[in-house]
Amino acid sequence: MIPQSKKPLNNEEDIICKLPNELLTKILSLLPESDANRTRILSKRWKSLYALLPNVHLVMPFCWSFEQANKFHDFVDQTLAIRGNMAVEKFFLYCSKNCDYGRVYDLICAVVRCKVRVIELRFPADRYRVKFCWDLFKTCNTLVELTLKGEFVLDVPGDNLLFPFLKKLDLVSIVYACDQSATNLISGCPVLEELFVERQVIGRSDYLQRLNICSASLKRLRLSFAMCVSGDYEVVIDAPKLEYVNVLDVMLTYYYLTKPLCLNEAHIKIQATSDSESVTQFVTSISSVKILTLTDSTLMALCYIPDMPVFPNLVKFAIGNYNVLWGWSTLPRLLENMPNLEHITFLHGLLPFPHTQHSFDMRWNPPVEVPTCLRLKMKEIIIKNRETITQEEFTLLKYLLKQCKNLEILIINAHKIDHKRRDRLLNFPRGSNVCCIKLV
Known part of the structure; x- marks a missing residue:
């Protein structure tokens, strides 16, 4: 036997619907737009509640005829009529084919009068x-x-x-x-x-x-x-x-x-x-x-x-693909003109084509004078969009690790690197005592 205090609620009793409109609209405003929109089918009251939300999101379905388009415009007019003069925080209107531009103009005018803050309009x-x-x-x-x-x-x-x-x-x-x-x-x-x-x-x-x-x-x-x-x-x-x-x-x-x-x-x-x-x-x-x-x-x-x-x-530089014709030959010149650079990211690896295993002559001749930013400033080097490390890349990585005196971390996207190449990289001499190498 169920205790008196544990009796089930009557099926006809809807506690949520007894809540005031202000609280329900607050709850709905916290939901994703699509989920809040679905509550319109629950009852007439929920349909009205959706119209009272601070964000008004109206999407016109594809209409083959002007009659279908007018049904959408009528729905929009009904929604605004429920709101009255309530302020609109955000107004989204997506129109499709056969929309009535005259009625759309009247709609925009009405929304502007409602002290709207954000408007997004899309027309066909x-x-x-x-x-x-x-x-x-x-x-x-x-x-x-x-x-x-x-x-x-x-x-x-x-x-x-x-x-x-x-x-x-x-x-x-x-x-x-x-x-x-x-x-x-x-x-x-x-x-x-x-x-x-x-x-x-x-x-x-x-x-x-x-x-x-x-x-x-x-x-x-x-x-x-x-x-x-x-x-x-x-x-x-x-x-x-x-x-x-x-x-x-x-x-x-x-x-x-x-x-x-x-x-x-x-x-x-x-x-x-x-x-x-x-x-x-x-x-x-x-x-x-x-x-x-x-x-x-x-x-x-x-x-x-x-x-x-x-x-x-x-202080922070991200660099795209290198051209295969001139390779890394311009890199020292580029870095020398960035004397206070602390972070550099190679967005597509160190080679022109990041996922290839072919060899390239990247024309790397270490400069006699090490760029100032490498000697004094460089703290972080990130190499993205790589699967492994090629012989050509080892050449440049060895140079960077040795010449960056204040480097804190080297991050390489090389998730397919084998143990031999991994150990070789980790054993390269480092100019910084605090440098950490991270393979991701």
């Missing part, structure tokens, strides 16, 4: 120019992050002020009405601190020939030009407060800086242009950087110039 690829409530954005003192995605045409007016308090702007796969649209959008954000531009328009142009990044407040810049039609493009950077730059570019883009930058961190992966002049000027203009990543093509352009720039503040 079509010929339409999505209408934005530019005048209403000017009065929004809460919006701090905006993301626009999709191959739709963005036409931005030439007003001086569009987003008075926007700090972060992401532009992904956008088609621009003209170069001036991108310029107007960036310059219309007077307190912008972070900008991300991704060009990924496959099969047709995004009509952007010159990207002019002019911002007196910008601190972080990321550019990704990985998949786009070929052509000659230009990027002009006029951002005196810039601290961080990350560029991934496989297109033939020419970069121009109005003045040298005092960066803290830069990651440059640029496909070198035919004359390499633009790449070398760009890297030279950021020579005050403290943390730097350079890939093989960028390194090639840099090493070809007679007067390689000096990086006096650089």
Whole structure:
């Protein structure tokens, strides 16, 4: 017999549903978006609770007809009606084919009035120019992050002020009405601190020939030009407060800086242009950087110039593939121009092709004068993306271990190294008494 205090609850009794809306919405807001969305099917009350969450996430299913699209728009209107004038923390809207741009415009206007802080909009690829409530954005003192995605045409007016308090702007796969649209959008954000531009328009142009990044407040810049039609493009950077730059570019883009930058961190992966002049000027203009990543093509352009720039503040350096033609011959020269370097990472091993077992003539002739950073500063060397260690790599590793007087750790990704090669490496003479070798 079950004690009185242990009697099971009545099946019709729902303790959770008796909790106040404020507590339930707090619980739902802690769940992943997909899990919180599933609670809408439990009952009418749960459907209303989902509409009251601080983050509004709306994904339009693929619609074959305008009638199907209108059902989605009706659902969106019902959701906003339940919320009333409640503030929106984050608003996500993903539209698909046959969406009604007029109703979408009204929706964006309604959300802006709800003191929204973060907006992410994605529209399908079509010929339409999505209408934005530019005048209403000017009065929004809460919006701090905006993301626009999709191959739709963005036409931005030439007003001086569009987003008075926007700090972060992401532009992904956008088609621009003209170069001036991108310029107007960036310059219309007077307190912008972070900008991300991704060009990924496959099969047709995004009509952007010159990207002019002019911002007196910008601190972080990321550019990704990985998949786009070929052509000659230009990027002009006029951002005196810039601290961080990350560029991934496989297109033939020419970069121009109005003045040298005092960066803290830069990651440059640029496909070198035919004359390499633009790449070398760009890297030279950021020579005050403290943390730097350079890939093989960028390194090639840099090493070809007679007067390689000096990086006096650089303490952490990550290096991409070495070109098989010039091998390690430029490494001493590169390190000599980094006198305070403490950490170096070889992202793809020490050879041009990290997983090959073939022999290469890496043209390694130890310099008569050991680079300053090796003698006095180097603390950590990391070699990634390797399976074992080849004879050629042993040559350079032996030199580094002997000449780095303050080296603390050497980490090598060599999980297939045999015992003989492992023992040989561990027995190399070390210039530092505290140096530890770690194979992972």
